[in-house]
Amino acid sequence: MSEFILEMKNIGKSFSGVSVLRNINLGLVKGEVHALLGENGAGKSTLIKIISGFHPTEKTAQIILDGKRVAFKKPKDALDASIHTIYQELTLCPDMTVAENIVIDKQDRFKGVLQHKKQYNKIARDVLNRMEQKDIRVNAMVRTLSIAQQQVVEIAKAIASDAKVILMDEPTSSISQEDADELMNIIRHLRDQGVTIIYISHRLHEIDGIADRISVLRDGDLVGTVNNKDVTENDLINMMVGRQLKDMFPKRDIKLGDVVLSVKDLESEKTFKNVSFEVHKGEIFGIGGLVGAKRTEVLEALYGLRKITGGQIELNGKKFVPRNPINAMKHKIAFVTEDRKKSGLVLCLSVMENLNMINAQEKTPLGTLSWKKLMGKAKKQQDSLDIRIFTLKQIVDTLSGGNQQKVALGKWMEFKPDILLFDEPTRGIDIGAKTEIYNIMGELAAAGTAIIMVSSELPELISMADNIMVMREGVMKGVLNRSEATQEAVMTLAALKD
Ligand SMILES: Nc1ncnc2c1ncn2[C@@H]1O[C@H](COP(=O)(O)OP(=O)(O)OP(=O)(O)O)[C@@H](O)[C@H]1O
Ligand SMILES: [Mg+2]
Known part of the structure; x- marks a missing residue:
């Protein structure tokens, strides 16, 4: 048995003959937060889209989940394999309740024409409790929630479907610092319960706060995978950009006009x-x-x-x-x-x-x-x-x-x-x-x-x-x-x- 819950071997991707990901080999340990870092265009989202079945698994690639080889043709295949993705743009139904959204992937368990509202609500409440999110009412319309709360519901939906792996692509890019801190707490909590998380962000301080291991992509190549505790922010920047960055903020000496x-x-x-x-x-x-x-x-x-x-x-x-x-x-x-x-x-x-x-x-x-x-x-x-x-x-x-x-x-x-x-x-x-x-x-x-x-x-x-x-x-x-x-x-x- 491999030490990894999810293993990727020889993952690659080309668009119109241009290769944007090459020979990526990466293993995820159960219950770790694995950060993906890289400059814009490095291929992070593309890698996520391959693991989530958005881009079909190519013949030469291998994805091994819990020791079994899997191949995804469409996003549902990855979902069925307990791999969930939280995209930047949320995918909830705004005119349904929190509970309905949380159970939406399990609909087929509720056979018949009757609405199983009580059941829905109970499942939703249990999951939100597990995440220590008591402020979100399960009866509330998703439309009325803040972006950050919607994100929590999106994660709750993954948990309700027993997600083993959750992929998060820049989840904090449009929420406040306070909400981002709360999200970090939720992620730590999930990790402690054995969920494996891939986390993409450009905010290095965030990564430093939650990642166990970090993989860095550069122009479609995997530069390396390191333990968070072994590296400094500067090491990561050097891995990402492949050069020393001098002045982050260029000096300006301009006399102001009228x-x-x-x-x-x-x-x-x-x-x-x-x-x-x-x-x-x-x-x-x-x-x-x-x-x-x-x-x-x-x-x-x-x-x-x-x-x-x-x-x-x-x-x-x-x-x-x-x-x-x-x-x-x-x-x-x-x-x-x-x-x-x-x-x-x-x-x-x-x-x-x-x-x-x-x-x-x-x-x-x-x-x-x-x-x-x-x-x-x-x-x-x-x-x-x-x-x-x-x-x-x-x-x-x-x-x-x-x-x-x-x-x-x-x-x-x-x-x-x-x-x-x-x-x-x-x-x-x-x-x-x-x-x-x-x-x-x-x-x-x-x-x-x-x-x-x-x-x-x-x-x-x-x-x-x-x-x-x-x-x-x-x-x-x-x-x-x-x-x-x-x-x-x-x-x-x-x-x-x-
Ligand atoms: N559908 C597509 N068709 C053509 N090129 C694409 C497509 N999707 C992605 N690319 C290209 O693949 C490369 C990697 O893009 P990707 O979105 O994975 O980068 P990223 O690391 O997520 O960057 P960012 O940090 O800006 O989100 C880019 O050069 C991008 O233009
Ligand atoms: Mg991206």
């Missing part, structure tokens, strides 16, 4: 009020705060996506009321949103089309679009942002997170915004790509663009921003300049009650 944007007592319905700040040419202006501080909402108001009910905005010294995004764009304002998949990109279109999304709207003299010209423009952005793709015709949905973010930003480059609204610039992005995004921000600022950045990552906020406004629950708590901005100072303001 005031471009001045906001006074801005208010939007019941969302936020009394927000006042100034942003200069070439400045990176940060907005910090906890989840629910209404930071994104301020950006939305500036972009004409939210009704302004009080206060004033001056743009280059003139009164400005952003009526809608087209109007904001006419005033040279760009917006890179927090959720690139939902609002930043058109996932089903190519990189080329996405990169031209903004400038293709500019009319050519003849009123036509030249394919060759568009290709040329896209190629220029691809090179200058170092977007790593096989071809510009590649569909954006198939790109890794970091490369998607570069496309979301790249489509604005030709537009040369005066003001760039940048919401969570590096969410879900690896360490190497992060530095690249910071470099691009620095270059934009040097060229005179004013960047207004919302960020939940304190090191990023503090190192990148010239000035930082901190908000809490729709109220501005203060503005800190570079010399005042420490993590403590930001956090103190972020938690400051009225």
